Amino acid sequence: MGMRQDIEDLAKEAEWQIREHKWVPSANDHTVAARVAADLRAVVGTPQSQQELLAVTRLGHLREALAAVTIALAYVHGPMAWFLGAAATALTPILHWRAMPARHGHTFGATWAKVFGELFWQSLSNDARLAADFDAAMSVHAAAVGPWVAGARDWGADNRVADIGGGTGGTLRSTLARHSHLTGTLIDLPETVARARDNSPTPDEPTGTTDTAARMTFCPQSFFAPLPPGHDVLLLAHILPDWADDDCVRLLRRCAEALPDAGSVVVVDRVVSVDSGEEQLPVSQRDLAMMVVLGGRERTEHEFCLLAAEAGLELLRPSLPAPHQGLHLLEFGKRQ
Structure with a gap:
């Protein structure tokens, strides 16, 4: 019940931000969203293919999908990234297990690279503001x-x-x-x-x-x-x-x-x-x-x-x- 209430509260916060024009998607926002959606579809596949996977793999996909959207939103709009990041945290109680066994690799790889086209460490080297935030x-x-x-x-x-x-x-x-x-x-x-x-x-x-x-x-x-x-x-x-x-x-x-x-x-x-x-x-x-x-x-x-x-x-x-x-x-x- 507590987790459900957390998610409902976060959804209300998101609706308020959109209704009050605190977040107005720009052309850049739409571009990033389209690219992330295409990458997720390419990796996750169809709903039917998802149903054929083990539950632990589907939950792993859910975690990475949430993270992909959170990272993309952080790039275009901080408050909405906070919302989705908090929503992912609210899901933690049902994700209280190791997502991927050692040596089996990860289906998505590093999601940061999927979103930005470069590894996190490359972004850190290329973006002085990101580097300063990371150092802090x-x-x-x-x-x-x-x-x-x-x-x-x-x-x-x-x-x-x-x-x-x-x-x-x-x-x-x-x-x-x-x-x-x-x-x-x-x-x-x-x-x-x-x-x-x-x-x-x-x-x-x-x-x-x-x-x-x-x-x-x-x-x-x-x-x-x-x-x-x-x-x-x-x-x-x-x-x-x-x-x-x-x-x-x-x-x-x-x-x-x-x-x-x-x-x-x-x-x-x-x-x-x-x-x-x-x-x-x-x-x-x-x-x-x-x-x-x-x-x-x-x-x-x-x-x-x-x-x-x-x-x-x-x-x-x-x-x-x-x-x-x-x-x-x-x-x-x-x-x-």
């Missing part, structure tokens, strides 16, 4: 998660840490600020590193810690290229869910190549539980977002371990759960 969102994550990462494990035996795909450096700065003996390298694409160089220290940096910037270096490159050696810890925070399984294995193999024998690969990400309790709600929503925007997925601890094993890594100790967001810290080393 990631900084919020880093402000919440960075201090926890810095305190969740024992960094005493480590000297150098590399934050791979670390964005503008919030998590790495938090870790260096808490552990004065550490030095760190931020590894990300050149345009991201350029923004990171200009980024101010995080608000949680302890008073009196003025040498954090001096202990931080920058390495502008793709993390699919060979990684610089000499780091005791390679940190992957909020990275693996952005990518499909094969890409994750590629990245983890790069980590294994660069890792010293006693080094660690520290993965910080949401972990999907085999249970479907309320705490899994944000994980389920993120699973949807990763699948349709990037072609990636959230994973169970077992799935993370399978990817690591394929790259020559093994779990060193039980994972550490964070007190919020379904996050876990998983630490891997070279397989002996």
Whole structure:
């Protein structure tokens, strides 16, 4: 009853926006809508063909169709995108399961690319405003998660840490600020590193810690290229869910190549539980977002371990759960 009421309220909001001319479709709106509709028809097929599919596949199509329209609306009109995004969230209780098994691929692929004709990462590189919004969102994550990462494990035996795909450096700065003996390298694409160089220290940096910037270096490159050696810890925070399984294995193999024998690969990400309790709600929503925007997925601890094993890594100790967001810290080393 609650979900039905949520959807009815959202529909009333949409009707009000149209009636009050808060949203007047333009020629560009119609063009985007026609293109998305054609792409959806091409992939989904006829109603008869849908009926012949397994229910789990049809629900997967529903999720991606909702996301495709939401992304298209975000391009032409923000408030209506909010409406449909909220409607998709209201459906989450009936989508409380893993949409696609590992290794089976996704029928739609990355929906962002279907709508815009380029991968999300290409859009990020080509659109300065999108890049700024993305940096701001990631900084919020880093402000919440960075201090926890810095305190969740024992960094005493480590000297150098590399934050791979670390964005503008919030998590790495938090870790260096808490552990004065550490030095760190931020590894990300050149345009991201350029923004990171200009980024101010995080608000949680302890008073009196003025040498954090001096202990931080920058390495502008793709993390699919060979990684610089000499780091005791390679940190992957909020990275693996952005990518499909094969890409994750590629990245983890790069980590294994660069890792010293006693080094660690520290993965910080949401972990999907085999249970479907309320705490899994944000994980389920993120699973949807990763699948349709990037072609990636959230994973169970077992799935993370399978990817690591394929790259020559093994779990060193039980994972550490964070007190919020379904996050876990998983630490891997070279397989002996």
